Amino acid sequence: xxxxxxxxxxxxxxxxxxxxxxxxxxxxxxxxxxxxxxxxxxxxxxxxxxxxxxxxxxxxxxxxxxxxxxxxxxxxxxxxxxxxxxxxxxxxxxxxxxxxxxxxxxxxxxxxxxxxxxxxxxxxxxxxxxxxxxxxxxxxxxxxxxxxxxxxxxxxxxxxxxxxxxxxxxxxxxxxxxxxxxxxxxxxxxxxxxxxxxxxxxxxxxxxxxxxxxxxxxxxxxxxxxxxxxxxxxxxxxxxxxxxxxxxxxxxxxxxxxxxxxxxxxxxxxxxxxxxxxxxxxxxxxxxxxxxxxxxxxxxxxxxxxxxxxxxxxxxxxxxxxxxxxxxxxxxxxxxxxxxxxxxxxxxxxxxxxxxxxxxxxxxxxxxxxxxxxxxxxxxxxxxxxxxxxxxxxxxxxxxxxxxxxxxxxxxxxxxxxxxxxxxxxxxxxxxxxxxxxxxxxxxxxxxxxxxxxxxxxxxxxxxxxxxxxxxxxxxxxxxxxxxxxxxxxxxxxxxxxxxxxxxxxxxxxxxxxxxxxxxxxxxxxxxxxxxxxxxxxxxxxxxxxxxxxxxxxxxxxxxxxxxxxxxxxxxxxxxxxxxxxxxxxxxxxxxxxxxxxxxxxxxxxxxxxxxxxxxxxxxxxxxxxxxxxxxxxxxxxxxxxxxxxx
Numbered sequence: 263x264x265x266x267x268x269x270x271x272x273x274x275x276x277x278x279x280x281x282x283x284x285x286x287x288x289x290x291x292x293x294x295x296x297x298x299x300x301x302x303x304x305x306x307x308x309x310x311x312x313x314x315x316x317x318x319x320x321x322x323x324x325x326x327x328x329x330x331x332x333x334x335x336x337x338x339x340x341x342x343x344x345x346x347x348x349x350x351x352x353x354x355x356x357x358x359x360x361x362x363x364x365x366x367x368x369x370x371x372x373x374x375x376x377x378x379x380x381x382x383x384x385x386x387x388x389x390x391x392x393x394x395x396x397x398x399x400x401x402x403x404x405x406x407x408x409x410x411x412x413x414x415x416x417x418x419x420x421x422x423x424x425x426x427x428x429x430x431x432x433x434x435x436x437x438x439x440x441x442x443x444x445x446x447x448x449x450x451x452x453x454x455x456x457x458x459x460x461x462x463x464x465x466x467x468x469x470x471x472x473x474x475x476x477x478x479x480x481x482x483x484x485x486x487x488x489x490x491x492x493x494x495x496x497x498x499x500x501x502x503x504x505x506x507x508x509x510x511x512x513x514x515x516x517x518x519x520x521x522x523x524x525x526x527x528x529x530x531x532x533x534x535x536x537x538x539x540x541x542x543x544x545x546x547x548x549x550x551x552x553x554x555x556x557x558x559x560x561x562x563x564x565x566x567x568x569x570x571x572x573x574x575x576x577x578x579x580x581x582x583x584x585x586x587x588x589x590x591x592x593x594x595x596x597x598x599x600x601x602x603x604x605x606x607x608x609x610x611x612x613x614x615x616x617x618x619x620x621x622x623x624x625x626x627x628x629x630x631x632x633x634x635x636x637x638x639x640x641x642x643x644x645x646x647x648x649x650x651x652x653x654x655x656x657x658x659x660x661x662x663x664x665x666x667x668x669x670x671x672x673x674x675x676x677x678x679x680x681x682x683x684x685x686x687x688x689x690x691x692x693x694x695x696x697x698x699x700x701x702x703x704x705x706x707x708x709x710x711x712x713x714x715x716x717x718x719x720x721x722x723x724x725x726x727x728x729x730x731x732x733x734x735x736x737x738x739x740x741x742x743x744x745x746x747x748x749x750x751x752x753x754x755x756x757x758x759x760x761x762x763x764x765x766x767x768x769x770x771x772x773x774x775x776x777x778x779x780x781x782x783x784x785x786x787x788x789x790x791x792x793x794x795x796x797x798x799x800x801x802x803x804x805x806x807x808x809x810x811x812x813x814x815x816x817x818x819x820x821x822x823x824x825x826x827x828x829x830x831x832x833x834x835x836x837x838x839x840x841x842x843x844x845x846x847x848x849x850x851x852x853x854x855x856x857x858x859x860x861x862x863x864x865x866x867x868x869x870x871x872x873x874x875x876x877x878x879x880x881x882x883x884x885x886x887x888x889x890x891x892x893x894x895x896x897x898x899x900x901x902x903x904x905x906x907x908x909x
Contacts, residue, residue, distance in 0.1 A: 353404070356394050357411050363387045364414060368421045375425055375488055388418055388495045395499075419501045423508045426492045430512035433485040481567065489571050493578070502578040509568060510585030520560055521590045524552040528593055534600035539609065546601065546613045550620045553594050557624050557644070561587050565631045580634040591640055598647040602654040606661045608690060614658065615697045618651040618704070652704040659705075659731055662690070666738045671746040677848035677906035678758035680766050681746060687739050688770035691732060695775035702728045729779040736767070736780065754803035758847050758904075761795045761858075764788060765851045796858055803844065804862060807836045811869035823880045830873060834890050841899050846906040855904050862900050870896055 367374050367384045375381045395415055398408040481489070496505040525548045534542065564587050572579030598617055604610075625645060632641035669683045694701060705727035743763050750756040768788050771777050777785065810832045849855035871893045878889075891899070 351404075351407075353394060353398060353401075354407055356390070357407060357414070360387055360391045360394065361410075361414055364391065364418050368417050373425060373428055374421070375429060381488070385491060385495060388422070388499075391415055391418060392495065392499050415499055419496055419499055419504070422492050422496055423501075423504060426489055426496070426505065427508050427512040429485055429489050429492070430481065430509065431515070433481055486567070486570050490573060493572055493575060497572075497575045497578060502575065503581065506572075506578045506582035507585060509571065509582040513564065513567070513586040514589065517560065517564065517587060517590050521552065521556060521593075524548070524555060526552045526594070526597075529597065529600070531596070531600040531603070534597065535604045539605075539607070542601070542604070543613055545597075546617060549594070549597055550616055553598075553617075553620055554624065556590065556594060558627065561591065562627075562631050577634070577636065580636040584637045584640065588640065592643065595643050595647050599650055602647070602650040606654060606657045608658055608662045608665060611655065611658045611690075611694060612697075614651055614654050615694075615700055618648060618655060619697075619700055621648040621651065622700075622703075655701070655704045659735070662687070663735055663738050666735070666742050669742060671742075671749050674746075674749050675759065677846055678750065678755045678762060679848050680762050680850055681743065681759075683742065684739065684763045684766055687735070688767055691735065691776060692770055692774040695779065698728070698775045698779070702726055705731055726779070729781070732776065732779050733784065736784075739767075752843070754799045754844075755847060757795045757799035757802060758849065761792055761799065761854065762848070762850050764792045764795065765854050768792065769851070792854070796854075796861070799858070800861060800865070803840065804866065807833060807840070807866060808869070810836065811866065811873060823877065826873060826877050826880070830877065830889070833870065833873070837891065837896065837899060841903070844903045844906075847904055848906040849904040859900055859903065862903075863897055866900070867893055867897060 364384070364387050367380065367387070370380075374384050391411065391414060395408070395411045398404060398411055493505050493509075496502060527545070529537075529545070534545075537545070565583055568579040568582040568586070572582060598621065601614065601617065621644060625648060628641050628644060632638055666683065666687060675681050743760060747756040747759050750759060768785070771780055771785065771788075810829045849858060874889060874893065
């Protein structure tokens with residue numbers, strides 16, 4: 263009878279649960295209440311009774327007949343089994359419990375991590391849910407329950423992703439309020455103490471960054487620990503890639519703003535190519551320090567943060583890092599590519615060298631930053647832009663050669679002075695050699711860039727690629743100057759022109775790294791050319807004078823006085839012609855001018871003095887003898903040559 267009474271009790275409880283429970287969850291909750299109230303009503307007994315009743319209908323009438331007349335009619339076991347839902351497994355109860363627990367966090371309007379207790383409870387529920395999903399997936403017997411658990415897990419991951427991004431973007435929002443803050447009730451009219459210190463402290467002024475060996479902690483340690491806990495759950499749940507993307511999206515805004523504060527403006531390749539050089543030069547001047555700042559400070563700092571957030575969760579830290587920095591890194595790199603591919607006008611060389619050196623110098627520091635296979639492509643992009651800038655430097659040198667070749671021989675420089683192309687090329691090369699080490703590095707091993715198959719190089723002359731480039735440019739300049747000298751109608755003036763330009767070249771080479779590059783043999787060859795041009799000038803300009811003064815081995819002793827007087831008159835005429843013409847000519851180098859004058863005086867004065875002495879000592883001097891120029895006058899005339907307007 264005791265067993266019959268227990269069965270009736272179980273049937274009655276089942277009837278009540280069925281009547282009051284509108285849903286399966288409510289029915290289960292009612293059964294749990296009864297099981298807690300009376301030990302005879304355990305959930306196992308209730309579910310076992312329902313299962314037994316569903317297996318056979320025998321005995322139902324006996325249970326009904328044994329009930330007192332005044333008692334409410336109990337539900338027969340067979341009827342109760344038909345009315346009850348299917349037995350609930352422990353995994354299903356776990357999923358329902360986790361659903362209730364997690365739903366309160368998922369629907370929370372404030373950040374869960376604003377309260378550390380809520381955060382811990384949420385993470386504990388997430389851990390339980392992940393374990394349950396894994397258990398259901400391994401069992402593979404209840405697909406419907408697994409789908410419900412997966413849907414709950416997706417909701418859970420979506421909320422975790424929101425919390426994750428908020429902690430990265432606004433870590434202060436999740437921090438507890440600091441005590442002792444400003445009183446929000448304080449009146450706006452409250453008087454401040456006169457000694458509050460406002461205005462007494464010096465205002466800090468930002469100074470230019472010179473030390474790039476800095477790493478910035480993007481998040482406080484507590485926030486890093488929190489986001490790491492979230493990342494670990496998302497990775498465990500199979501949402502690692504979504505977590506990495508959320509990280510990148512959260513950090514990308516900060517990176518974009520940081521680069522924008524450096525004054526960098528995004529430009530397309532077409533915009534770079536169409537910019538006037540003055541504007542582009544200004545952009546380059548901003549790009550160089552920005553490139554150093556981004557790749558020496560910002561990106562290494564960003565490398566450190568995902569390494570800590572995703573510690574032990576490879577490869578998601580690498581994926582997050584690359585996704586966060588790729589856009590701004592490629593923007594800076596693309597500007598370098600655009601500049602390298604733009605016009606190769608010679609005046610751009612020095613800014614391109616600055617860009618090349620900025621990229622080259624930081625390449626070794628990028629190896630540990632871009633060591634993983636996912637960011638190796640960015641390291642390759644930086645290396646590629648360095649090579650592209652190097653190719654641009656070589657191209658600019660080729661363009662310099664073309665500029666010299668194309669410079670037309672239209673107008674002669676007054677007085678045979680230094681041509682502007684000579685000044686430009688020599689000052690340009692001298693300035694370029696200030697970056698000799700960089701140019702040697704760029705030019706090394708690339709003789710083909712000269713556009714020739716072979717260049718004859720003296721055995722003792724420096725033969726580095728840069729030295730060969732410079733020597734080739736000097737040869738091109740020499741040929742161009744010889745072509746320009748032909749526009750002078752007076753051959754001696756053409757020689758003066760070549761002398762002036764040759765001496766200027768020698769001076770610039772001696773006073774810079776060019777002398778080291780070109781070598782002693784080149785210098786000897788150039789000095790020999792200047793001496794040859796000097797001799798050509800003397801022969802061309804003073805040939806008629808010397809022909810009058812030189813009469814063979816016997817000198818003037820065999821000439822009659824009238825013949826000597828005729829020669830004197832011819833000398834006076836030639837000297838006046840030379841003074842009238844060559845007083846406008848110029849020799850710019852003081853030493854060269856003095857040497858040329860001394861050579862003229864050494865040739866002319868002794869012969870002229872001999873002619874004057876012979877005339878004066880003649881036994882039958884001409885009656886109309888008049889010596890217009892004394893030897894001192896001739897010497898003074900020579901000394902006043904080459905002081906023209908072209909100096």
